[in-house]
Amino acid sequence: MATKQEIREKKWDYLTEHKLGRFPFPLQNRIPNFKGAEQAAQFVTTIPAYQEAKVIKVNPDAPQLPIRAQVLRDGKVLLVPTPRLKAGFIMVKPEWVPDGEERKGASLSHIKSYGKEIPLAEIPVIGLFFVGSVALHRDGRRVGKGAGYADREYAIIRELGNPDVPIVGTIHSAQLTDEDIPRDPFDLTVDWIATETELIKINSEYEKPGGIQWDLVTEEELEDMPVLRELLERKK
16 A cells, blocks of 8 residues: 555656646645646536535635635635644635635735634634645545645534535546555545546545544644644633
8 A cells, every 4th residue: 555645746746747737836745736726616616515605615725726716706705724724714705805806815825915814713604625635536535735734624613513514625637546545533535526627526435523633632733723722722
């Protein structure tokens, strides 16, 4: 069985070699931006859970910018985690973004001008959850860039009482893998995969995290992510 890191390296190298990536470069050590991200975002809009959701959480990476902009165009509330979860989440309401400025309002360089960081107590109920990925298996298993933030973000909203919601990953079709991805109990799996050519519904047998596995949280993580310490204090 290949390790997650070996799978990551294969995908980063393949996308680079076949010129399937886009700025920012290099593609290595990040959620790679890919050619066709806009087409993948359009597939996403046909998912029933997308159409019904009023609040959608989308990761802050470059390949999901088209989705973040579309969420605002469609009159939905956008929730984006701050980098490394240093300050929790940023909320952008569609009425805060003038018509035609949705892409700018959803970009990391400008999002704070349109939205605001919100405390845990103000996070609304999320109806759909997007994650960035380096590789995805058709059974829902996922390989991220290795930092574990997507898993942690989902666990956080579950700790806050958010119901289990569908998870979507958008990738280039070349990021699909048949490798037997190793999986830990806290690893997030996806329910839908959107590529530049198709939308894939997953019937996953894997259970999603129901909250934070506090026994695995280090003191260093509590220092680096104040949101975790706040959650821990709320539990006491």
